Amino acid sequence: MFDEDLAEWPPHAQALGMQYLRTEGRRLHVKVPYADYLVGDPDTGVIHGGVITAALDNACGWAVRVSQDAQDGVAMATLDIRIDYMQPSTPHEDLQIIAECFKRTTNIAFVRAVAFNSSEEDPVATSVATFMMGTPAERSA
Amino acid sequence: MEILRQLRDEGRAGDVQALLDHIPYARFMGFRAEVEGDTVTTIMPFKDSLIGNVSLPALHGGTIGALLEVTSVMQLLFDTQCERLPRTVDISVDYLRSGYPVDTYGQAIVTRQGRRVANVRAEIWQTSRDRLIATSHGHFLLTPV
Numbered sequence: 303m304f305d306e307d308l309a310e311w312p313p314h315a316q317a318l319g320m321q322y323l324r325t326e327g328r329r330l331h332v333k334v335p336y337a338d339y340l341v342g343d344p345d346t347g348v349i350h351g352g353v354i355t356a357a358l359d360n361a362c363g364w365a366v367r368v369s370q371d372a373q374d375g376v377a378m379a380t381l382d383i384r385i386d387y388m389q390p391s392t393p394h395e396d397l398q399i400i401a402e403c404f405k406r407t408t409n410i411a412f413v414r415a416v417a418f419n420s421s422e423e424d425p426v427a428t429s430v431a432t433f434m435m436g437t438p439a440e441r442s443a
Numbered sequence: 444m445e446i447l448r449q450l451r452d453e454g455r456a457g458d459v460q461a462l463l464d465h466i467p468y469a470r471f472m473g474f475r476a477e478v479e480g481d482t483v484t485t486i487m488p489f490k491d492s493l494i495g496n497v498s499l500p501a502l503h504g505g506t507i508g509a510l511l512e513v514t515s516v517m518q519l520l521f522d523t524q525c526e527r528l529p530r531t532v533d534i535s536v537d538y539l540r541s542g543y544p545v546d547t548y549g550q551a552i553v554t555r556q557g558r559r560v561a562n563v564r565a566e567i568w569q570t571s572r573d574r575l576i577a578t579s580h581g582h583f584l585l586t587p588v
Contacts (some may be wrong), residue, residue: 315503316492341467342468352513355508
């Protein structure tokens with residue numbers, strides 16, 4: 303099952319420094335600690351939008367895993383993700399993400415997520431994503 | 444942004460590679476950019492840290508989303524030659540195929556540029572320009588907040 307086992311995490315999530323915090327019901331909490339190499343604007347020290355995009359995408363995928371105990375290991379693929387950026391992430395503060403898979407059907411998982419610094423009520427960005435479930439676990443020739 | 448003002452003063456406002464070299468996250472991702480005519484092509488050279496699915500293996504969807512966003516912003520900066528970095532308001536990404544562990548390319552077109560906001564569409568491919576692996580459309584704010 304999904305846990306803090308870092309070895310199971312995608313290399314790119316590790317490269318971003320993503321950390322698992324906890325799971326509360328269907329709500330998955332993760333964070334991206336502030337780091338200089340994630341900065342998008344050296345004048346301000348604000349992290350790049352790409353970091354937020356990648357972290358939200360990753361958290362949404364994990365949220366599906368968290369919600370699917372019975373079908374653990376089913377391969378899936380992101381169909382789409384829409385991200386709204388409300389404000390820059392505060393420099394030198396960690397980015398937290400809460401992602402929740404709020405509906406699963408046979409083929410599709412629907413996920414929403416919010417990224418913030420100190421309070422979920424004051425978002426840096428929000429996203430909605432859909433995932434196709436049961437995609438091939440190996441590439442066809 | 445200081446670097447944009449500097450590049451413009453030096454008559455190099457279209458030097459998107461110089462801008463990428465100045466952005467820590469772009470260096471971390473290894474993003475590059477080439478300009479031909481009025482078109483900016485972005486490149487994300489493959490490296491292991493971009494992988495999202497080890498067993499396929501496939502690129503992390505987030506890296507593709509990030510490249511789409513950077514591609515959009517670079518084309519927009521090239522078109523507007525503005526000295527402020529456009530702020531992403533929203534972006535919608537469609538994933539069409541999983542990304543192979545090879546180099547990835549992107550191009551964007553500014554579909555509408557207003558005074559305050561621009562609409563930008565971007566496309567990402569790998570081995571063949573007509574086999575897209577992802578597309579996006581987004582809105583970008585051009586004015587100061």
